[in-house]
Amino acid sequence: MNKITLLYAKNLITRKASVPEQDLSFLVLVDDLAFDKSVDVAWAGEDGVWHTLTAAYHGKAGHNQEYWFARMAFAAATDQSLPGNIQFALRYRVSGAEYWDNQQGENHSLQADSGIMLADKGRLLNVEFGRRLADGENLLPVVVAVDAALQARRVTIHWTRDDWRNSRKSACHYGRNYWDSEFLSNARNPNHYGCQIWNTVLKVDGACRVHYRISCETRQEVLWDDNFGQNYSVQRRPLTVMILNLHCCQEENQDDKLSRIARAIDAQDVDIVCLQEVAELWNDGKGDWQTNTARIINERIKSPYHLVTDWSHLGFDRYREGVAVLSRYPIERHQGRYVSSSRDPYSIHSRKVVMAQVRVPYVGLINVFSSHLSWWEDGFAEQFENLRQWAADEHTHQVTATMLCGDFNIKAGSRGYQLVVDSNEYDDQYLSANSPQVFRRIFTARDAHWERCLDEDHRIDYVFLRKGSGLAATASRAVFTEQDYGRVSDHFGYLMTFEPT
Structure with missing residues (x-):
């Protein structure tokens, strides 16, 4: 083949x-x-x-x-x-x-x-279909090419806005141009090469996603184009989330690496960024905003994001060390709060988390927590419980999804990870997107021996999504590796894509 x-x-x-x-x-x-x-x-x-x-x-x-x-x-x-x-x-x-x-x-x-030419053996094909619905776009054009030898009697789009819970049918028209394409609408005759052009427009209104397939009725049979059994899917812009521990200004060529992070955010079109070990000069505890690494990264993004940040303790004897959230979309509410019992700025076991409530178009309100918790032996269990309770209090009926993001200092499969699993409240989104069978064993089937599935998984950075949230991870990968933008920290970053459920 x-x-x-x-x-x-x-x-x-x-x-x-x-x-x-x-x-x-x-x-x-x-x-x-x-x-x-x-x-x-x-x-x-x-x-x-x-x-x-x-x-x-x-x-x-x-x-x-x-x-x-x-x-x-x-x-x-x-x-x-x-x-x-x-x-x-x-x-x-x-x-x-x-x-x-x-x-x-x-x-x-x-x-x-000569218009559109279907390749050999092509009889019915969805042509020039898009994958995205732009903000404010409520009409979806569909153009279908049909082999003229079929003598098609009817071409129909079967479609849904709610994952086939309800379905609709829209008839296509031959010889009537509904497509606002400057090329087809101004062409003398696109129906050449023995190919007919049928088209229609679907009124999708504010739907986040539309699935559809195409039928063509002839005198002898009904043909289908259903994208090789997958159906066609057109959706609004997905939500992309990046997490990264910045290593508190301990990198060689630190300034160049901050610029590289900003370029990656632009190149990957990231919507929300959660940063840990954000550093700014200590300055007798008063800080120095001009040296804040989250601010520097944000100002190097082509169009700077909304930014909230807070600090926890003295890091590496010269920095205020903290966490931050950068968001393409407006942050409607934010808060920094200690999740550790210690609030001593000179103790590395003093841990503060930043929460940002972000309104994402076509999704709704999302609560994002940028977190950097202590190791298991230094208070992880207490800190996670305080974070979990805080997030639960914030997850009102108006909130679509809650994400706990960042460096949790617990290896996948460890005692701390088991605590998250046993809470039965949050799911590991990297695992969900990349290893769905392992994910189901751990978070759905609750296999008694699931720990051995993660022996080779050395992550300590996660996006945990609250169960029942109206989002699902569709893709996830490590970034800032040797092969992907190069190393910028002693941690990898993780880039995840979410779509509404």
């Missing part, structure tokens, strides 16, 4: 404002052989000059497969003509290997202004 396959290609010329423009786009299916991969389109126009168009990841397809999408637009100019007819081939590079879809060396071809 091919590791890379063309699903469709489009070549359209529009004449908006009397300026001819040509749009080339390609939807590609690849086998997910490794995380680090690249997909591109090698193409040439009528001038015979070859170019490379880089594709971008577009979403999950069937089992171990991904969609990748490439698009480029050209405007005619006095010194430059449009590409016109093109020939092209697809290239997939992964794990040192290279795979091609090039028609066995003959290359694919696509005539100028």
Whole structure:
């Protein structure tokens, strides 16, 4: 089976404002052989000059497969003509290997202004579908390409806004343009290459997520495009949370590493950041805001976030050491509170946690606690109990989710971790996203021998999500490793993605 396959290609010329423009786009299916991969389109126009168009990841397809999408637009100019007819081939590079879809060396071809071409054996396909609903966007266009030889009688979108608890049907229309695309809406006739274009618009209102599949009725049969059995899913922006212990200014090249953290927050589009071992100069206990590492990171983010921070004790004999929360979204309420019995600023066992209540669009209020607790033998049990009770008091009916984030100084599977499990109140979100079978053994089935499952798991940093919260972790990974942004601390960071349930 091919590791890379063309699903469709489009070549359209529009004449908006009397300026001819040509749009080339390609939807590609690849086998997910490794995380680090690249997909591109090698193409040439009528001038015979070859170019490379880089594709971008577009979403999950069937089992171990991904969609990748490439698009480029050209405007005619006095010194430059449009590409016109093109020939092209697809290239997939992964794990040192290279795979091609090039028609066995003959290359694919696509005539100028010929519309959408379904690849070989393509009969029904959702085309140019998006993965995100923008803030304020309440209409979802769906465009379907159908092999004209099928003589389709009816194309229908079956969709839901509540994970199929209730379902709807919306009829598509042939020859009537509902799609506000500057390329299709200004094209003379997109129904070329023996391909019909059907479309409609779904009124999704304020839904966080929409699932849908497509049926096509002919005289002989009913065909389906359901994304290889997974259905199509379009959603609002997911929530991303990052946690990181900063190592209290003990790093070489410390300033460069603070800048690297800020660049990673920008690059990963993080929404909420929980930091521990935030440092600022002691200054006789009065502190020095200009040296606060959370403030420095925040000011180096392209668009600085909302920031709350507080300190607990003297760290490394020269810093006020504390915790912080940075949030892209407004912080409606915040508080710093000791969870340790000690409040002595000269004792490292004095531990303060910062809580920030954040209103996330299409999710609601989330209580986020940035925490740095002591080791088991130095008061973890008492501190976790105080934190758990505080979080429970704050989790009112108005709150969608509560997260306890940060450095808990307990190894996965240890006595302290077992205390969290036995509380039956919080779940380990990294484990939930990365090892669902192990997660179920520990947090659902309550296997009597679950500890051995975590022998090789050396984490002490966690995001614990309160049971019953209206969020679920869909992805999680370690960051600031040797392979991912480089080391910036004696801890890894963790980046997690959450979606509404």
